[in-house]
Amino acid sequence: MLEKREIILGENEPYIINMGPQHPSTHGVLRFELSLLGETVQKVVPHCGYIHRGIERMCEFNTYQQIIHLTDRMDYLSAHQNNEAVSLCVEKALGIEVPERVKVIRTILSELGRLASHQLWWCAFGMDLGALTTFFYGLRDRERILDIFEESFGSRLLHSYICPGGLMNDVHPNFQKRIKEFIPYFRKKLPEYDKLLTGNVIFHERSKGVGIMSLEDAISYGVTGPSGRGSGFACDIRKLQPYSAYDRVDFKEILYNEGDTFARYKVRLDEMWESLKILEQLVDQIPDGDFTAKMRPVIKLPEGEYFQSVETARGELGVYIVSKGDKFPVRVKFRSPNFSNLFVIDKLARGHKIADLVAISGSLDLVIPDIDR
Amino acid sequence: MDQKELQETLSSLLPGATFNLNPQFAEAIVPAENLHQFALELKNNSKTQFDYLVSCSGLDKDKELMVVYHLRSTTLEHSCVIKVATSDRTNPEFDSLYEVWRAAEFFEREIFDLYGIKFKNHPDLRRLFLEDDFEGYPLRKDYVDPINIIQ
Numbered sequence: 135m136l137e138k139r140e141i142i143l144g145e146n147e148p149y150i151i152n153m154g155p156q157h158p159s160t161h162g163v164l165r166f167e168l169s170l171l172g173e174t175v176q177k178v179v180p181h182c183g184y185i186h187r188g189i190e191r192m193c194e195f196n197t198y199q200q201i202i203h204l205t206d207r208m209d210y211l212s213a214h215q216n217n218e219a220v221s222l223c224v225e226k227a228l229g230i231e232v233p234e235r236v237k238v239i240r241t242i243l244s245e246l247g248r249l250a251s252h253q254l255w256w257c258a259f260g261m262d263l264g265a266l267t268t269f270f271y272g273l274r275d276r277e278r279i280l281d282i283f284e285e286s287f288g289s290r291l292l293h294s295y296i297c298p299g300g301l302m303n304d305v306h307p308n309f310q311k312r313i314k315e316f317i318p319y320f321r322k323k324l325p326e327y328d329k330l331l332t333g334n335v336i337f338h339e340r341s342k343g344v345g346i347m348s349l350e351d352a353i354s355y356g357v358t359g360p361s362g363r364g365s366g367f368a369c370d371i372r373k374l375q376p377y378s379a380y381d382r383v384d385f386k387e388i389l390y391n392e393g394d395t396f397a398r399y400k401v402r403l404d405e406m407w408e409s410l411k412i413l414e415q416l417v418d419q420i421p422d423g424d425f426t427a428k429m430r431p432v433i434k435l436p437e438g439e440y441f442q443s444v445e446t447a448r449g450e451l452g453v454y455i456v457s458k459g460d461k462f463p464v465r466v467k468f469r470s471p472n473f474s475n476l477f478v479i480d481k482l483a484r485g486h487k488i489a490d491l492v493a494i495s496g497s498l499d500l501v502i503p504d505i506d507r
Numbered sequence: 508m509d510q511k512e513l514q515e516t517l518s519s520l521l522p523g524a525t526f527n528l529n530p531q532f533a534e535a536i537v538p539a540e541n542l543h544q545f546a547l548e549l550k551n552n553s554k555t556q557f558d559y560l561v562s563c564s565g566l567d568k569d570k571e572l573m574v575v576y577h578l579r580s581t582t583l584e585h586s587c588v589i590k591v592a593t594s595d596r597t598n599p600e601f602d603s604l605y606e607v608w609r610a611a612e613f614f615e616r617e618i619f620d621l622y623g624i625k626f627k628n629h630p631d632l633r634r635l636f637l638e639d640d641f642e643g644y645p646l647r648k649d650y651v652d653p654i655n656i657i658q
Contacts, residue, residue: 183636190621191645353559353581356610367581374584441531441577441588443561452562452577465646469562469577477613506636 148176155184159262159492162502164476166491173487178480186506193466198224198298198433201466206292208470209504211251212446214243217296222377223442223453224298225427227435235423236300241379242313242416243296244444245409249320250279251447252402252409255499259399260331262496263340268331275323282312298433300426313417317410324406332403341395345482345494348393355481356474359449360405361498364398366391371445383412395497402499434461448472448499472504513585516554521545527590532577534588542591543602549578549589550607556580557587560604563614565622567648568592572599572624596649603629621646 154165163184169177189204196204198220205216218240225232253276260268280290286306287295295302331337347357352365362369370387372380388404390397435457443452449471456465475498483491514526514533523541527534537545549557557578566573576589593599603626605612615626616635623644626632634641643650 183634183638186636188645351609354609356560356608369581439529439531439588441562450561454562454564454575454577456566464568465564465566467562467564469564473613473617474610477610 147171153488153491155181160495160502161258161500164500164502164505166479166495168488168491170488175483175486175488175491178483178491180476180479182476182502182506184506185503187503189507190466190468193463195462197461198435198463201463202297203292203294205468206294207503208468208507209446209448209451209472209501210291211254211501212247212448212451213291213293214240214247214296215444215446216451217294218244218378219442219444219446219451219453221296221298222444223440223455224433224435226442227438227440227455227457228298228433230299230427230429232300232427233423233425234421236425236427237379238416238420239301239305239425240296241383242413242420244378245412245416246279246282246313248447249406249409250276252406253279255402255447256327256331259496259499262492263337265331265334265337268327271323271326271330275320278316278319282309282316285309285312297426299429300424304425310417310420313413317414317417321410324403324410327403332399338396340490340493341399341497344395344486344490345497346392346394347478347482349391351478351481352393355478357449357478357498358474359446359471359499360388360401361398361475362449363388364390364401364497365393369450371443371450375443377442377444379416383415385412395493398497398499432461434459435463443469446471448501448504449475468507470504470507472500472502473507476500476505513555513587517587520548520552520555529588532586532588534590536590536592539591539593539601543604543607545589546576546602546604546607549587555587556582558582558608560608560610560614561586563604563611563618565618565624565646567622567646569648570594572596572622572647574601574618574624576604598625599623600625600627602627605629620644623647 148169151168154160155163165181167179193201201220202217205220206213253272257269257272284290286309287293347365349366352362352367358369366389373387385408388401390401437459440455443450452469454467455463458464482494510533517535524535524537549555557580559579559581561577561579564575566575571592571594573590573592579586591601618624619632620634620636
């Protein structure tokens with residue numbers, strides 16, 4: 135006679151479960167292999183490569199003007215900053231000084247892009263934790279920024295607008311007016327974000343003390359951007375190595391020392407206020423002049439190695455170009471912020487529940503195409 | 508510390524390293540057998556304090572395969588570049604630096620995936636982006652793409 139026995143999965147030995155690649159809370163095609171004991175996460179192994187397109191290899195067969203269009207597709211929410219990184223690196227190699235007008239417009243675009251990206255992050259983060267209304271509030275305001283983009287560049291997501299030497303074309307005559315309308319509008323709407331989510335008790339329970347990252351871990355894993363600054367890692371490239379017009383604007387680098395999910399959330403919300411401050415200072419300061427420096431139609435970089443970092447909405451994007459003096463680069467490496475930010479998740483999620491893993495990965499603000507490239 | 512001073516400090520700390528002229532960073536090519544020891548020295552020495560590995564990339568210079576480390580100090584705010592090279596293309600191998608900077612673990616997996624460079628003492632050396640049964644290392648210059656869709 136058979137003995138009646140109850141088997142409880144994951145009671146004594148780790149139970150392996152796959153989260154993704156098509157899971158709404160991984161925000162793209164990323165797979166976490168979770169080892170669980172009950173509902174507690176023992177280990178997280180991320181599996182990447184579902185959207186690997188070989189951008190670094192493609193760069194080796196394209197000219198520097200063509201590479202711009204590939205960088206959009208890495209971190210599609212920071213398209214302007216990605217374009218700017220390659221453009222700055224090429225300009226540095228050629229020793230070209232771009233016109234003042236270009237510098238100011240590039241800075242404005244970077245900050246608008248950062249605002250749009252943080253808004254979308256805020257929508258999605260609220261939704262990860264079950265607050266569905268945030269999605270409508272965030273996208274309502276993001277739409278305004280995308281309209282400004284559409285008017286000037288004809289595209290809403292992948293702009294390819296900043297190019298080596300300057301800009302693809304001049305901005306629309308309404309550009310300044312639209313931004314001036316947007317700033318007071320968003321200043322009025324931003325406190326709604328706090329009312330809706332920041333003070334919410336359930337949200338505090340879900341985010342405070344969850345996924346604590348120490349400063350040592352942040353530096354050792356190379357976690358940059360708002361995620362690193364939530365742990366007190368002063369890594370803002372806009373302050374450390376100012377580029378474009380960041381040396382002449384007044385803004386604060388937001389730092390929190392708690393290192394938990396809530397701190398990372400607060401960094402991004404405060405950064406939106408700082409971005410508005412930068413926009414306000416620059417919008418009236420756009421000088422007249424050319425929208426591009428004089429460039430040869432074929433760019434050949436002198437032989438050597440060049441490295442340029444910029445601050446995207448998610449952290450430090452480094453572009454490393456090795457040239458042999460040809461019109462094609464020998465090697466282009468993108469040190470993408472999400473790549474480094476992702477792998478700390480194993481350390482953060484251990485000992486937490488699966489639902490907390492969702493909160494932690496949401497607070498790291500991952501964009502998967504930027505990891506896989 | 509400016510670049511010239513840093514270069515002098517590095518040359519006293521890294522015996523046997525050769526120095527390249529690089530307008531942007533102090534740059535040293537270190538012998539592969541001393542890589543791990545030098546990395547620890549660069550991180551822990553009070554004069555350098557390179558605690559942040561910005562980027563780690565593979566590089567194929569036709570004759571030799573290289574790994575390039577971009578380092579930055581978060582306290583002293585200076586940067587440098589460390590390189591290791593090997594002319595062995597069939598079985599290239601370097602020390603893994605994941606104990607020194609945790610970020611190196613996944614940068615090294617990426618380099619193993621795309622360049623076929625192995626890392627000694629790496630905890631989990633597998634392909635990162637490509638499938639496990641993928642043949643060849645696509646970022647090497649002698650890689651022939653059989654489908655040839657990107658050239």
